[in-house]
Amino acid sequence: MGKALLLMDIQHGTTGRYGATPEYFDRVVAAQAKAEDVGMPVILVRVGFSPGYPEVSDRNKSFAAVKEMGNLLLGDPSTEVEPRLLRGRGELVVTKKRISAFAGSDLLEILRAREVDHLVLAGIATGGVVLSTIRQAADLDFRLTVLSDLCLDRDEEVHRVLIEKVFPRHGDVVTSTDWRP
Secondary structure, three states: OEEEEEEEOOEHHHHOOOOOOHHHHHHHHHHHHHHHHOOOOEEEEEEOEOOOOOOOOOOOHHHHHHHHHOOOEOOOHHHOEOHHHOOOOOOEEEEEOOOOOOOOOOHHHHHHHOOEEEEEEEEEOHHHHHHHHHHHHHHOOOEEEEEEEEEEOOOHHHHHHHHHHHHHHOOEEEOOOOOOO
């Protein structure tokens, strides 16, 4: 069994809204390089919808608003992964349809096929994709590590509480500098 690095929702439609800086991207790329250097799979998770939003229910408050605004359509720049992460070293791009990286994607099948049992998580936002994915991954019995400095949230208090109090209940929380793949 092995590990995989999931870099989640680091795409044009989120990075600017959450204040991703050049230093943030440098840290993400450095973590990606660490994973690549040891042969760890890197999976870039993005959110995107088909024209007409057939995947979005009007009962889903978050994504009904996305649909109403016409955002996150596949093919639109907002759904494109940050180009610096497309390094051509075997990274996979997975498209999801909800907040968790597992929801509406083929992520679980990819992880099973590669015999991955330990996920290393990072992404935007801490209270969105990272929280939803860590909870679902814990229920699926994955071992978990969160790279705290590679998670961003617009609400600093939400970020702090999740990083310091919630995520440690499910796995290890370390900085990308201290992380040893």
